[in-house]
Amino acid sequence: AQSVAQPEDQVNVAEGNPLTVKCTYSVSGNPYLFWYVQYPNRGLQFLLKYITGDNLVKGSYGFEAEFNKSQTSFHLKKPSALVSDSALYFCAVRDSGKAAGNKLTFGGGTRVLVKP
Amino acid sequence: GAVVSQHPSRVICKSGTSVKIECRSLDFQATTMFWYRQFPKQSLMLMATSNEGSKATYEQGVEKDKFLINHASLTLSTLTVTSAHPEDSSFYICSADPGLLNTEAFFGQGTRLTVV
Numbered sequence: 585a586q587s588v589a590q591p592e593d594q595v596n597v598a599e600g601n602p603l604t605v606k607c608t609y610s611v612s613g614n615p616y617l618f619w620y621v622q623y624p625n626r627g628l629q630f631l632l633k634y635i636t637g638d639n640l641v642k643g644s645y646g647f648e649a650e651f652n653k654s655q656t657s658f659h660l661k662k663p664s665a666l667v668s669d670s671a672l673y674f675c676a677v678r679d680s681g682k683a684a685g686n687k688l689t690f691g692g693g694t695r696v697l698v699k700p
Numbered sequence: 701g702a703v704v705s706q707h708p709s710r711v712i713c714k715s716g717t718s719v720k721i722e723c724r725s726l727d728f729q730a731t732t733m734f735w736y737r738q739f740p741k742q743s744l745m746l747m748a749t750s751n752e753g754s755k756a757t758y759e760q761g762v763e764k765d766k767f768l769i770n771h772a773s774l775t776l777s778t779l780t781v782t783s784a785h786p787e788d789s790s791f792y793i794c795s796a797d798p799g800l801l802n803t804e805a806f807f808g809q810g811t812r813l814t815v816v
Binding site for chain 1: 704706709732734741742743744746749791793795797799800802804805806807808809810812
């Protein structure tokens with residue numbers, strides 16, 4: 585079975601400061617990892633993904649994430665947060681093994697609040 | 701990115717009536733569509749997996765006779781909440797999957813259902 589943990593329900597950061605949203609995962613095979621962002625009463629928007637290759641992945645809106653296999657982590661980062669980054673962030677994992685199907689498993693979500 | 705259109709975005713219905721929610725992939729063929737339910741300040745709960753031309757696979761605890769899913773074509777899946785009750789009030793989100801494990805899923809805008 586695959587699972588995702590986002591240990592922080594909420595992250596508060598001042599505008600201009602670095603932002604980190606933590607994510608750890610568990611899969612039986614190799615992981616495909618995704619980050620999505622959700623604004624109020626909206627669906628999820630794709631930010632970035634790790635499939636293979638370089639452990640540092642760059643995505644939309646200045647976000648990046650680092651895949652760490654030994655720590656089974658995929659933390660989302662942004663060097664300088666904006667007030668408009670305030671939203672709900674979800675980490676998700678998919679097992680690369682075909683037998684697992686293409687079902688995504690989501691973490692519980694982390695609310696980011698960026699204060700001016 | 702690819703576009704998934706979900707309609708309606710908001711609906712209010714009376715107890716006992718049925719509500720249909722549509723999910724369309726506008727620029728790609730979705731072999732699989734997923735339906736999620738999201739409670740306030742919580743993560744997405746997968747309700748069912750819908751494959752074109754076959755019966756949906758429901759997650760444990762989801763009533764298939766209450767939440768009818770039809771995936772009639774590679775671009776359209778519908779979720780019908782039958783005999784709705786106030787406890788069915790929630791935010792429902794669909795996602796469409798191009799069918800490749802290393803490709804991100806694309807999400808609709810969500811539907812806010814209120815049963816009065």
